[in-house]
Amino acid sequence: MKRPLYIAGGGAVTPAGLNRRQTLAAVRAGLSAYEEYLLAEPMGASQIVSRIPTHWSLRTTDWDWLVNMAARAIMDALASTSADPRTTVLILVLPEQFRNHAAFEEEDPSGFLNAIVRACGGPFHEASRTLDGGAAASIGVLHKMVEILAHPGVERVLLGGVDSLVNDKDIARLAEAGRLKGSDNSQGLVPGEAAAFVCLQSRPDSKSPCLAAIHGAGFAQEADSVLTERYSQGKALLGALQGALNGTGDGPREPDIVFVVSNGNGERYSGWEANIARSRFYRTRREMLPIAYPAMTVGEVGAAGGALALLVASDSFTAGYAPGPVAMCEVASEAGLRAAALVSDVKSG
Template sequence: MINPLGVGALAVSAAVRSGICQYQETGNISKDYQPFKMALVPDECLPELDRQIGRGKSPYYQRLIQLTNIAILQACNQLDSSQPLPLMLALPSEQNLAVALDADSLLLDIVRSCQDLIDFSASRHFRLGRAAGIAAFQAGLELIESGISDAVLIGGVDSYLDLMQLALLDRQQRLLTATSMDGFVPGEGAAFFVLSREPNGKVTLGPPGLSDEPGHIYSQEVCLGDGLSNAIRSALTGITQPVKTVFSSFNGEHANGKEWGIALSRNSQNIDEAFIMEHPADCFGDLGAATVPTLMILAYLGLLRGHYASPLLVWSASDFAERGAITMTLND
């Protein structure tokens, strides 16, 4: 894992639990002449790229490779096997027209930068924004259940450090400034974990829930909360105890508040009345497509160390229609 709070999952987990915030005012000025905040990874934390990798591509494209490279190496260094793993990669939404991203080339360049750690032929990318990590997890799970692979590398990468993207968000009044409180702090990061067929795992993952919300923030339709409600309902299938901890993709915008309220009401029979809500974007900003794998890793570490009560629900809502959720239960 890497994001504005640090390099490595343990460092980020400790910073989140301590409430450390890496929001910083930038020199970028909004259309209302107000500086807006961002949460960025210091350049000195990023590895140098081979000159042939990402050659001729934008700084944004190259930054995604740098963020991914350092997080994947961390994950794979903990493995005993040197066999290349399939990669299920969550990426920014293809509907985000402000980001010109050649996802196929990016996946290939990531494989090239990771020193034979990834099986490119079995790898896929998912351009669904914040909820993309759930789709990546679902695809990785299917790969394991089919017997094609015993282990899969799952994760995501994203960055808002792109002038076209920031300009669009500014015009849409979605950035947090002194005059606009209904906004978010753009962040960046990457997070990866290995999903394997381990018979004695310490945490059980429930079925992934994916659904679409017609009334998303870029739609003319009214948000009825069906997408998030259905995704959470699917994720709660088979749960034997009510959820006690919730990890969400809340980033400070008000849009998801109504959605979550509806989803909570519709699934209240499976969620404890005294549940604890965690929304780490308060510390590291909005991580976009890296949100779900980051939340899952933080939740996993927290469950093992007794910081969070089990069962635990992770949910995330993209800017567009996609909504995703999954449960994590500490085994006895």
């Protein structure tokens, strides 16, 4: 990245909270939003999930539910900075295409962004668009946000995603692959759902203090993803970590990194991959490397995981519970994209 990006605010709706403040307070407190969910097939069976409590009318269809989640989180993010939607570029990450998400079985994904804009009640900047790539896409495009913010008429970028794995289609797919947490698999994932966004700007704002600075971002594609028959050796995650560190100029270096925020979801595969990559990347001796896992509170939230990791890192600085001033956000997508972002307290940055 040519210069740092600044996180000025954000928004979220998760099983742990209906806005950013509630969600981050639940993560800080180490609360769990897990609950038992009755499956349609096989009838009477149950699965542990992390589900947002809501009125049934908001879940009329899977499409409506994703729109409602995204709109609520976006409005929360806009309110956190009093941003003007007309000068704000909305970058929205959708559930990865290979999943053929239930929300898009009868509706064309190309109309999803317009549906969200209507739900928010106003137009966003014309450069707004959707992305594929899952959770890691929110991190992988950070270097492009610097260029977007340099365009005339653009004051902020609202970057994030929306997803729900709490649907019969995804649960059946994960169950068939033996990837769900249960009595017979302690190292599985818990399906969750969320929408999360960070509000980015190119420089600190004297009117509203920024939450964190992003100094670098890297990404790479993992050939041996969890969808293949081979175990990952962490090559792509290592490349993403190195990419986040390269080109940061006078920014933090590897010895300065004090803790990690990861979207690791409890699967054996993700744990092995991350441990292999970290052992190759972190060369400075440390007594310990604290790691925050938001999935312990909200489960696997798919495309929303990247922005949620940035929000947790930012909150740790502003709320004073970070073990140090510099963090690395590590984010993995199911289909293989890996991304990392070097984040610091604004004062240290």
